[in-house]
Amino acid sequence: MRPGGLPPQSALMTGRAVFTEAYAVIPRTCQSDIVTSYLPGWQGMRMWVLARPLSGFAETFSQYLVELAPGGGSPTPEEDRAAQSVIYVTEGALDLTLDGATHRLEAGGYAYVAAGADWSLHSVEGALFHWVRKRWTPAAGVTPPASFVTTEAQATTVAMPDTEGRWATTRFVSPEDTAHDFHVNVVTFQPGGTIPFEETHVMEHGLFVLEGKAVYKLNRDWVEVEAGDFMWLRAFCPQACYAGGPGPFRYLLYKDVNRHARLSAGI
Template sequence: MTTPPGGLPPQTALMTGRAVFTESYAVIPRGCQTDIVTSILPGWTGMRMWMLARPMSGFSETFSHYLVELETGGGCQAPEVDPLAQSILYVVDGTLTLRVDGTDHAMTAGGYAYVPAGTDWSVNAPQDARFHWIRKRWVAAPGTTTPPAFVTREADHDPVAMPGTDGRWATTRFVDPSDTDHDCHVNIVTFQPGGLIPFEETHVMEHGLFVLEGKAAYKLNRDWVEVEAGDYMWLRAYCPQACYAGGPGQFRYLLYKDVNRHAALGGVLG
């Protein structure tokens, strides 16, 4: 699973790259995720992070997506500053200790956690670690309750093949799609070589897609772009999208989408 290389390109490198920001999507290649664009959050030790997505009026408004790097011993006793924000963590490298309501959970590569809004939690790295941290304000709705916290592993969830694809396109889900207590999903999508999205998906859900493995050609609005492990795609609502995984290996990405709630009319639903 490829994560940003850090450092900076040499002065002899060509500037030309694949980064693009349009009215409907952005592509942030892994080569853009260098030391010069990292952030450090107050209250943390031994950390730096790449802020890949943040709410922007008129673009993608529901979530933020960070890729956090911790040195051995680094962490934070109170990571979340917004009492309304829920968090999803996905570990890509190293070891992370997540404490939720006083219980410690050891997480390694492929570890996944859901932390509901208003939860007491902390993180610490017994050894160098990198993890994705996706945040969204939880929106209550009639008949819903705050979902419980859980910690699991990708290896414990079988990918579910999309209908009629013979397993070439499959989704690893960590939350039951029928559970409307959840107002967002963070899944892992896997394409085998030659697998594809055979139509242009055009829908209300906003997306953040971090490529974990492989490479593919992705249709974003009017454009075909090539993406590879370590790249990030950020899509606003209704951006047409499709995909072709050319191989030679499988193509996998971590996917955020907002689901299961009314559209806010003239303001934020509370």
């Protein structure tokens, strides 16, 4: 589970945390037990709020890293009936009851919970999972997507063009399915793999490093990142990546997709 306590008083306070107008980095060392949050209606849980809608920060989503103690959970996790969720388990196991059916999710387990669904979460032995939330955006002629449960092993992994497999994306939802207005994917770089240009695009990103280390280009800066770090990138923030090894570099990626850009508030 996640670390507790504080560094010793003799330690240097300077680390890799940074918050700018275009991106933020929250290193794993900043995610100790003194910065946890709690929610009403839960038992045996604590969480780290990695992103939330805020002026000058995330605009479209919130992301929590949630730790459940043995026996922890909630019969009513979501209070916003317009919110859709993705649950992705990294440690332990939990039971997700979704529209009357119970599913066991272990490491690599993934669930999309549609807005308005009836669901609950409980863990017998404890679990650590990501919880990504976004309000579903209606679109003309589009029916809201249905909930589903799967695993990373069952999802489709596609190598990016012209990368010889060094850069691949595991997709849980087809990019052509416009009912979904956000994706949460797993991106994997083999040692030496790169994003070979400065991606600059409309999607907002949340990136949580699951494995390995790399140097990541964020706006004007190259930043070293490792497993347990979280990055937020606002829309149009330039990004690139070099995975130096020795093993794979993997991260959980959020992005908003498939909708018109708003021209004014509420339109």
